[in-house]
Amino acid sequence: TTTEERRPFDATIRIDVTLSPDHYQETFTIEIDRKTPPQPTLQVQFASPHSEGMRWFPATNPQRTLKSTRSENGTGVLWIIEWPEPGEDNLKIIGEREPIRMEGDISLPLVRVNNATTQTGTVHLAASPALSLSLNYTDPLTVTPIAHNEFGIISDERLAFRYNPLADIFAGAQPVVSTTIRPLQSLITVRDSTLTAYLGQTNVI
Helix, strand or coil: CCHHHHCCEEEEEEEEEEECCCEEEEEEEEEEEECCCCCCEEEEEECCCCCCCEEEEECCCCCCCCCEEEEECCCCEEEEEECCCCCCCEEEEEEEECCEECCCCEECCCEEECCCCEEEEEEEEEECCCEEEEEECCCCCCCEECCHHHCCCCCCEEEEEEECHHHHCCCCCCCEEEEEECCHHHHHHHHHCCCCCCCCCEEEC
16 A cells, blocks of 8 residues: 555545335445545445446536446455546545346445545435335444434435444445335325334334
8 A cells, every 4th residue: 555545534425225116226425525635546345246337426527427447356346436636625426326126125335435534424215105114234233323303304315324334334234125115095104204223123114
């Protein structure tokens, strides 16, 4: 590892998963607060392999596709992405994966940013009102639920939690979401549901 690669920065990771009855899509937003001149690339480690294509772009210019390479490294998938703006101290990079057909349970894709001095991560699930969601996660994951009143005003977001990117990405089984179609008579109560989540429980939202 060179001196350039060790230069410190902080990272904030937000993972958005949007579900419909037929497919779901994942978006990864990474905010970088850089304390020194940049390293040449950003390394994003995924906990598990995936075959779907992904496009990375700067939040300030969604039409610009960043140069990136993907490799499987025995523990998941590593994406190496070029720094979009060498002169900027703060930047936001977004990765969008191609839509994935809904086929059974969904393993949530926890990620971390390699070489970051500190980093935090959140996962946010949004879904059609026609879907009922259940989330399964167990020790040793350090999942911390986020209350519904932190979601914002009007949103399809149904569940959110914080995780520790350094501790959780390789801490065994990743969180899993199961979906079922809601009965028609229950749809009117969707937005009144509350989240009570504890390690080791299944939580239906």
